[in-house]
């Protein structure tokens with residue numbers, strides 16, 4: 001099916017893309033059409049109470065073709081890929097894979113509204129690529145400079161420092177090259193899949 005449609009939801013008019021569901025299925029490799037909204041994913045998700053839409057709601061909106069609404073949601077950036085939902089789902093749907101695909105689509109379509117969260121993801125990955133692991137103090141400093149939120153969470157940072165959770169000297173791992181190679185291989189396979 002081609003082209004976009006509009007549907008009415010209360011007083012709101014929503015744009016739908018009838019190809020969206022098939023696109024997400026293909027990019028995530030997950031049988032999202034099997035979801036029957038039992039909500040076992042949402043009840044087990046450790047971050048669903050911070051999300052604008054729960055994981056099962058994201059799947060329902062995908063099936064309705066609500067592309068813009070899904071790709072602008074904060075939920076897709078807050079998923080921590082813990083896999084709890086995948087283990088709980090009676091239909092074997094791994095939502096972390098779906099969320100991965102949605103993040104890529106949001107970035108490619110320049111639709112992400114969760115700019116700070118997206119920045120955090122990018123800086124986190126840059127750190128892992130550079131050192132093979134994250135140096136928390138560097139991660140926080142880079143994120144705060146990028147987001148402009150210089151003075152938020154200072155209390156939390158101080159508490160972490162006092163408990164030795166924010167070491168000042170960065171430490172890498174032995175096989176940094178192996179980690180860099182993983183990044184390179186994933187970039188090549190992504191470019192090959194375009």
Ligand code: SF4
Pocket residue numbers: 034035036037038039040041042055056059088089090091092093
């Ligand atoms: S647990 Fe699986 S079937 Fe149930 S709502 Fe979540 S994704 Fe859908």
Ligand code: SF4
Pocket residue numbers: 041044045046047048055078079080081082083084085086095096099
């Ligand atoms: S993988 Fe993501 S959506 Fe699923 S339970 Fe974990 S945080 Fe929630």
